Amino acid sequence: MDSSRGTRIRRRVTLFLLLLVASSLVGTSRAREAQPLPTAAAGGGSRRAPERHGLSLDFYAKTCPAVDQIVASVTAARYKDFPAAGPAVLRLFHHDCFVEGCDASILIAPTAAGAAASAAPTVERDMEENKNLPQEAFDTVELAKAAVESKCPGVVSCADVLALAARDYVQQAGGPYYPVKKGRKDSKVSLAGKVRGSLPRSNSTVDELLRVFAGKGLGTADLVALSGAHTVGFAHCVHVLGRIYDFRGTRRPDPLMDARLVKALRMSCPSSGGSARVVVPFDVSTPFQFDHAYYANLQARLGLLGSDQALSQDPRTRAMAQELAGNKTRFFQAFVASMDRMGSIRIKKGRKGEIRKVCSQHLLAV
Known part of the structure; x- marks a missing residue:
């Protein structure tokens, strides 16, 4: 995606924010200093722990030692030309981990339309929950994977490229x-068929x-921390109508x-007749900045989605949301810990998985 589209999106967001500033809408919200966050198990109820299979920081130390740098070089270039690709990849990682x-x-692409496709099973991207995932996110992962393949084939x-790209953004x-x-x-x-019920909805209650998070082995602290990803990015109007x-x-x-x-x-x-492609920022104060303003917005009743605003109302999540609103360092710490837990859900190892050459195609299809 060229930089001109990124510039147009920035201008649209700027106009949107000016409307809010003109109304003296965006204020500051300082939350009290609170005690340390509860552990991921907070929230009550029994749940299985995330499945872990010995992931390691040096897994590619001998086979592809520069993989972090290779992926980062691609994501940095993409972010410069199209900053909206950043939150799009972060959302893509969430949608991947929460489904199986x-x-x-x-990342597997739908089969091309035609007679040969009539008997093929539909893939995750065919489902309504995934229809609005921006193509720029898929393109970024493909570009990063191609760069890695050129240095460390096969x-x-x-899955690892996607995890790295999300971190980079x-x-x-x-x-x-x-x-x-x-x-x-x-x-x-x-x-x-694995998608329905696996992902939160824009109007989900706490x-x-x-329940969705518990099904992944994640708890209340993870819900509040990972929701902070909405400090960047956009939602389609259909989710707020x-x-x-x-x-x-x-x-x-x-x-x-x-x-x-x-x-x-x-x-x-x-209310009707608008473009299905129009988007609005999750964070009305700093939509391109990964910070803790999302939580301050919730305190000021500026949450975009019903599922966001609910975090500041429910007694199980309210105190944590208030704490993170007043402490960016603590938000970063909580977010990193929860991303690590989310990134470890149901990892495929050995013969249960494959190493694709092209992320949108299964190995046997290449």
């Missing part, structure tokens, strides 16, 4: 750099969110959303 584990199954999995947007454990293999299957026009059938906006944010969103997202 971190195994690059989300060695590094697409967090850092490039101002977030923490953290070491990524490696050793994943790519899944041999990608099944659409109960629903905790209910909140700004007809909250729970009332024909009124969600009372938990600041009225001036409702007004600004309505200017970008008409």
